Amino acid sequence: MKTIMKYVVADLIRNKVIVVYAIILAVLSFSLLSIDENPAKGLLSLLNVTLLFVPLISILFATIYYFNSIEFIELLLAQPVRRNKVLLAEYAGLTISLSLAYLLGVGLPVMIISPNLAAITLLLSGFLLTLIFTAIALLIFVLFKDKTKGIGAAIAAAMFFTLLFDGLLLIFIYSFNEYPIDKAVLGITAFNPVDLARILMLLQLDVAVLMGYSGALFKKFLGTGTGSVYVVICMLFWVLLPLLLSVRVFRKKDL
Amino acid sequence: MIHINALTKSFGSFKALDNISLNFAKGRTVSLLGPNGSGKTTLIKSILGLVIPDKGTISINDKQIGNDWQYRSHIGYMPQIGRYPENMTIGQVIKMIKDIRKDNVQYDEELITQLGVDKISSKTMRSLSGGTRQKVSACLAFLFSPGILILDEPTAGLDPLASEILKDKIIQECNKGKLVLITSHILSDLDGITNDVVYLQDGKLIFYKSVDELQHMTSETKLNKMIASVMRNEHTKTADI
Numbered sequence: 001m002k003t004i005m006k007y008v009v010a011d012l013i014r015n016k017v018i019v020v021y022a023i024i025l026a027v028l029s030f031s032l033l034s035i036d037e038n039p040a041k042g043l044l045s046l047l048n049v050t051l052l053f054v055p056l057i058s059i060l061f062a063t064i065y066y067f068n069s070i071e072f073i074e075l076l077l078a079q080p081v082r083r084n085k086v087l088l089a090e091y092a093g094l095t096i097s098l099s100l101a102y103l104l105g106v107g108l109p110v111m112i113i114s115p116n117l118a119a120i121t122l123l124l125s126g127f128l129l130t131l132i133f134t135a136i137a138l139l140i141f142v143l144f145k146d147k148t149k150g151i152g153a154a155i156a157a158a159m160f161f162t163l164l165f166d167g168l169l170l171i172f173i174y175s176f177n178e179y180p181i182d183k184a185v186l187g188i189t190a191f192n193p194v195d196l197a198r199i200l201m202l203l204q205l206d207v208a209v210l211m212g213y214s215g216a217l218f219k220k221f222l223g224t225g226t227g228s229v230y231v232v233i234c235m236l237f238w239v240l241l242p243l244l245l246s247v248r249v250f251r252k253k254d255l
Numbered sequence: 256m257i258h259i260n261a262l263t264k265s266f267g268s269f270k271a272l273d274n275i276s277l278n279f280a281k282g283r284t285v286s287l288l289g290p291n292g293s294g295k296t297t298l299i300k301s302i303l304g305l306v307i308p309d310k311g312t313i314s315i316n317d318k319q320i321g322n323d324w325q326y327r328s329h330i331g332y333m334p335q336i337g338r339y340p341e342n343m344t345i346g347q348v349i350k351m352i353k354d355i356r357k358d359n360v361q362y363d364e365e366l367i368t369q370l371g372v373d374k375i376s377s378k379t380m381r382s383l384s385g386g387t388r389q390k391v392s393a394c395l396a397f398l399f400s401p402g403i404l405i406l407d408e409p410t411a412g413l414d415p416l417a418s419e420i421l422k423d424k425i426i427q428e429c430n431k432g433k434l435v436l437i438t439s440h441i442l443s444d445l446d447g448i449t450n451d452v453v454y455l456q457d458g459k460l461i462f463y464k465s466v467d468e469l470q471h472m473t474s475e476t477k478l479n480k481m482i483a484s485v486m487r488n489e490h491t492k493t494a495d496i
Contacts, residue, residue: 003354007347011340071338075395078303078332079355082324254266255305 001085001092004076008093012065018101021057025049025105030113039114040205043122046106047201050122051194054102054129056158062094062137063154067147074255084247091138091243099130121204121228125197128235132193133158135242142249165192182217189218193238200231256281256403256434257302262311264297264458271297272308273458281402284425284435286445288482289455295438296335298455299405302436303332315403328358331401335408337392339380345391346376352395363400366393369420386412393421397428404428404435410444422448442479454482461489 012018028049033042069090076086106126110119136157144150169188173181189195203224218227257279264272272294279285287295300306302313304320304327312319315326339348353362367373370390380388389412396404404425410418425448429435439445452469454461462485470476473484 003351007343007351008340010347011342014342068338069340071334071336072340074305075332075334075337075339075392076355077305078327078330078334079352080325080328080358081355252307254307255300 001089004081004086004089005092005096008090009096012093012097013100015097017061018097021061021098022101022105025053025102026109029106029109033109033113040118043110043114043118043201044205046110047122047125047198050106050126050129051198052162054126055133055162055194058098058130058133059137059140059154059158060151061098062134063140063150064147065094066090066137066141067150070255077255083251087138087142087247087250088243091134091246095131095134098134099127102126102130118201118204121201124232125200128232128239129193129197132235132238132242135239135246138246139242139249142246142253161192161194165195169195182221186217186221190234193235196231196235196238200228200235203227203231256316258314258317259298259302260312260314262298262301262308262313264294264301264306264308270458272301275311275455275458275460277453277460277463279434279436281434282429282432283450284429284437284448285451285453286449287436287438287453287455288442289461293455294458295455296407297458299407299436299438302405303327303330328356328399329402331396331399331404333389333392333396333404333406333409335411337388339388339391341379341381343380344377345372345380345383348380348391349376349395349398352398356399359399361400363397364394366397366420366424369424370394370417386414386417389413390417397424400428402433404433406435406437408439409437410439410441418444442482443477446478449478452478452482454485 029046032045032049033039036042073086073090077083103123103126107123110122137154140150140153140157144153169185169192172188173185176184189199199218203219218231221227222230257277259275259277262272262275263270275294275298287298289295297306301308302315304324314320315329318326320326343351349367364373370393372390372394375387380391383391389409393406393409396406406425409421409425413421422444425435425437429448429450437445437449449466451463451465453463464472466478466481469478469481469485473481475481475484
């Protein structure tokens with residue numbers, strides 16, 4: 001598995017899209033951090049950039065890459081190697097490259113300009129989002145036979161988690177605002193990795209006003225420490241579940 | 256060497272393989288023929304474990320392939336379409352496959368030099384033409400001198416010179432006692448290479464005969480004439496009924 005992963009990474013770090021992605025993130029980070037005197041504000045803007053771009057780019061790029069590699073995956077599977085090893089090696093290679101681009105593009109400027117706990121949390125949430133959405137892309141790849149449908153599903157998934165989910169949650173909160181739904185909202189938030197990433201960051205930044213309803217709830221019920229641990233565990237589940245499902249489906253997939 | 260028993264595979268309502276039973280012995284070159292969508296590639300992919308059959312069994316060297324994967328070290332596969340990671344060089348691709356098949360350290364690099372692949376090993380896969388990619392695929396299939404060679408449309412896209420080199424290599428390996436499975440639409444390319452012909456249509460086995468038998472039946476010398484003649488006879492037979 002390590003062998004295949006190594007070569008996938010070697011291929012991807014010379015991929016133009018990955019390089020451009022890292023450069024754009026770096027330019028954005030430098031400019032956002034130097035606009036305002038207060039680095040916390042810059043970090044908040046960077047959080048919004050991360051929450052919007054990382055899921056979208058990760059899932060789209062990964063889906064396209066998986067589907068383009070299908071003939072190569074076939075060739076690898078014709079060699080004496082296990083099926084799940086090939087699949088996980090492709091995943092690992094992609095995740096390493098995409099996270100590397102993110103950690104260099106955002107991490108480097110952030111660590112130079114304002115190195116603190118909040119900055120590290122931002123990097124952690126961006127990194128976890130990359131892991132999650134590359135894993136969801138893998139699940140899409142094994143479930144769909146057709147590349148166009150797969151890309152459609154990837155866009156739909158990214159839109160659902162970045163935009164639609166919050167809308168639905170708001171409708172839920174408004175419709176049931178006369179009931180004690182605090183705990184329910186906490187539970188529902190766990191179903192959206194993007195929300196989880198936002199909360200993880202905001203728990204660190206101490207800007208309760210900006211946290212929104214669910215963020216404030218987290219702080220109230222769990223406090224910063226327990227809340228953060230809970231969020232990270234939820235996010236790790238979001239990595240593992242799609243991966244395990246993909247391996248299961250891939251075992252029986254016809255290529 | 257390969258023993259296929261009552262193999263059946265459907266994709267939805269489409270029957271790609273319908274109760275196919277075949278035996279391939281070593282030292283033979285077997286051509287899988289048939290119109291598009293007749294199940295040739297599905298058969299090959301079933302042997303490679305890329306397609307999981309609904310029913311039936313496949314045994315290689317008397318060992319049934321189930322969830323086993325080691326058996327593939329006996330096989331060299333040349334796919335119909337070779338696509339590789341774009342930014343890898345030819346040298347890296349060859350090195351990677353060598354790294355994956357660490358169990359085998361005896362390399363057969365004859366094709367690499369004969370096809371001139373070694374001279375362009377620093378080129379990236381993105382910059383290669385379809386034919387050159389085919390050459391790389393061919394080199395990879397023969398690299399580990401496996402006992403079974405599975406070639407899916409090997410000569411499509413190759414220039415005449417390369418295609419002759421590949422054909423000579425196939426004959427040479429077959430004479431060493433290897434089993435070669437080929438699918439091709441270019442019947443003239445198979446003349447003089449193939450010993451046996453498997454003809455599939457709509458997922459069914461129409462016939463499995465040696466070239467000598469076919470020659471005897473049809474009194475033709477060219478493979479394409481033989482096949483055409485056999486198919487005509489089959490057609491009139493069914494029409495009579």
